[in-house]
Amino acid sequence: MTVTKSTSGTASSGPASDIGCGYAPFDHGPMSAHFQKARNEEPVFYSPKINYWVVTKRVDILEVFRDPKTFSAEIALSPVFPLSQSALKIMRDGGFDACPVQVNCVPPDHTRIRQVAGAYLNAKRFSALEPDIRALVHRFLDQLEGKQRVDLIKDFVYDLPALVIFLMLGIPDEDVPQIKRWADNRLLLTFGELSEAAQITAAHDMVAYWQYCRDLVAARQKNPQDDYASVLLAARAGDDAVLSVKEVESLVFGLLLAGHETTTNQAGNALRMLLTHRESWEAICADPGLIPNAVEECLRYQASVVCWRRKALEDVMLSGVRIPSGANILLATASAGRDEDWFADSETFDIRRENARDHLAFGNGIHFCVGAPLARLELKIILEEVTKRFPKMRLVEDQSIDMIRTIAFRGPSQLLADLNG
Numbered sequence: 001m002t003v004t005k006s007t008s009g010t011a012s013s014g015p016a017s018d019i020g021c022g023y024a025p026f027d028h029g030p031m032s033a034h035f036q037k038a039r040n041e042e043p044v045f046y047s048p049k050i051n052y053w054v055v056t057k058r059v060d061i062l063e064v065f066r067d068p069k070t071f072s073a074e075i076a077l078s079p080v081f082p083l084s085q086s087a088l089k090i091m092r093d094g095g096f097d098a099c100p101v102q103v104n105c106v107p108p109d110h111t112r113i114r115q116v117a118g119a120y121l122n123a124k125r126f127s128a129l130e131p132d133i134r135a136l137v138h139r140f141l142d143q144l145e146g147k148q149r150v151d152l153i154k155d156f157v158y159d160l161p162a163l164v165i166f167l168m169l170g171i172p173d174e175d176v177p178q179i180k181r182w183a184d185n186r187l188l189l190t191f192g193e194l195s196e197a198a199q200i201t202a203a204h205d206m207v208a209y210w211q212y213c214r215d216l217v218a219a220r221q222k223n224p225q226d227d228y229a230s231v232l233l234a235a236r237a238g239d240d241a242v243l244s245v246k247e248v249e250s251l252v253f254g255l256l257l258a259g260h261e262t263t264t265n266q267a268g269n270a271l272r273m274l275l276t277h278r279e280s281w282e283a284i285c286a287d288p289g290l291i292p293n294a295v296e297e298c299l300r301y302q303a304s305v306v307c308w309r310r311k312a313l314e315d316v317m318l319s320g321v322r323i324p325s326g327a328n329i330l331l332a333t334a335s336a337g338r339d340e341d342w343f344a345d346s347e348t349f350d351i352r353r354e355n356a357r358d359h360l361a362f363g364n365g366i367h368f369c370v371g372a373p374l375a376r377l378e379l380k381i382i383l384e385e386v387t388k389r390f391p392k393m394r395l396v397e398d399q400s401i402d403m404i405r406t407i408a409f410r411g412p413s414q415l416l417a418d419l420n421g
C-alpha cells in the first residue's frame with residue numbers, strides 16, 4: 001500500500017494518502033480511472049473528504065457484503081454529510097419518522113420484513129408485469145415517432161420505471177412529476193452535497209413524500225386493493241410482530257425510491273454505452289438474443305449504483321489494511337465490475353463477455369437487490385423495443401454529458417440522440 005501523506009484523525013478515520021485525497025466522490029468523470037489506480041496501488045484507502053474507507057477490490061467487497069455480523073447496513077441511508085439544523089427541524093416538525101425496513105435495516109428485523117415483503121416483491125409478480133411494461137415502453141416510443149432529435153432521458157426513460165412502480169403501488173400516472181421531484185431531492189439530501197437552502201427545499205419534499213406514503217397506506221387500510229400496500233396490510237393482519245403500520249408506510253416510501261431512480265439511470269447508462277460502442281448497438285439490433293447479456297455488461301461496465309455503504313462493527317483487516325471498529329465503509333461496487341483479477345480485459349466493453357453477470361451492481365448477501373429481476377426485465381424490454389423501432393439512432397456527437405452529483409448514483413441527466421441517424 002502506498003501512503004505518502006498522513007494526517008491524524010479520529011478513532012474511525014484513517015491516514016490520508018494521495019489516492020485518498022485525490023478521490024472525488026461526486027465527480028463521476030474520472031472515477032473509473034481513479035478506482036483502477038487504487039485497485040493496483042492502494043485497494044483500500046481512506047477518503048478524508050467524506051470520512052469513509054473506500055474498498056475497491058471485488059474480493060474484499062464480497063467479503064463485506066457477505067458478513068452482516070461484522071459489517072452493518074444501518075448506515076446505508078444516512079446522509080453522507082450531517083444535515084443542517086433547519087433541515088432537521090423541518091423534518092421533525094413535519095412528522096417525518098420513516099423507520100429502517102430494508103437497505104438500512106439489520107437482522108433480525110431485516111429477515112422478518114424481507115420475508116413479508118417477498119410475498120409481493122418476487123420474481124413471479126415481476127414477470128407477470130411484462131405485458132404492462134412492454135405497453136408502457138411502446139407508449140413512450142410512440143411519442144418519439146416523427147421526431148428527429150430527442151433527449152433519451154427526459155423523453156424516454158425518466159418517467160418510465162416510475163410508472164412501473166406505480167402499477168405495483170396503485171398510484172395514478174399524473175403523480176409522476178411530483179414523485180420524481182421528491183425522489184430526486186431525497187437522493188440529493190442523502191447522498192449529495194447540498195447547500196443549506198437546497199437542504200431546506202429537500203427537507204420539505206421529504207415531509208411531503210412521507211405524508212403521501214402515509215396517506216396511501218391509510219387509504220388501503222380503508223379500501224384494500226390488489227397492490228403492494230394492501231398485500232402488506234393483509235399479511236400483517238393487525239399483528240405488529242409480523243409488520244407494524246409504520247413499517248408498511250416505510251416499505252412503500254422505500255419502494256417509491258429504490259424502484260425507479262436506479263433503473264432510470266441504468267437505462268440511460270446502457271443506452272449511452274451501447275450507442276457509443278456502435279458495433280455493440282448494431283449487434284443487438286441484428287440479434288436481440290444478445291440483449292440479456294448486453295444488459296449485464298452495462299451493469300458491470302457502467303452501473304447506476306457506483307458505491308454502497310456499511311459500518312464496521314469491529315476492527316477488521318481488508319487487503320492488509322486495518323479498518324477500525326465504528327468506521328464508515330464505502331464499497332466501490334463499480335470498481336468491482338472493472339476488477340482485472342476477475343474480469344479479463346476488464347476495461348473493454350464486451351456484450352458477449354461470459355462472466356458479465358458477476359458484477360456487484362445489485363449488491364450481494366442478505367440485502368441483495370429485491371428488484372434485480374424487475375430491473376433486468378425493464379432494461380431488456382427497453383432495449384428490445386428501442387432497437388426494433390429506431391435501429392439507426394445515433395448519439396449527438398460532442399455533447400457534454402452531465403452526471404447527477406451523488407456519491408452512490410450515476411446516470412446522465414441528458415442524452416441527446418438523432419433517431420434516424
Ligand code: HEM
Pocket residue numbers: 065073102103104114121255258259260262263266303304305308361362363364365366367368369370371372374375
Ligand atoms: C438497475 C437498477 C437497480 C440497481 C442498480 C439496484 C441496486 C441495489 C443495491 C446496490 C442494493 C443494496 C444491496 C446490498 O446492500 O447488498 C439494492 C437493494 C434494494 N433494491 Fe435495488 N437496484 C435496482 C433496482 C431496483 C428495483 C426496480 C427495485 C424495486 C422493485 C429495487 C428494490 C430494492 C430493495 C427493496 C432493496 C433492499 C433489499 C434489502 O435490503 O433487503 N431495486 N438495490
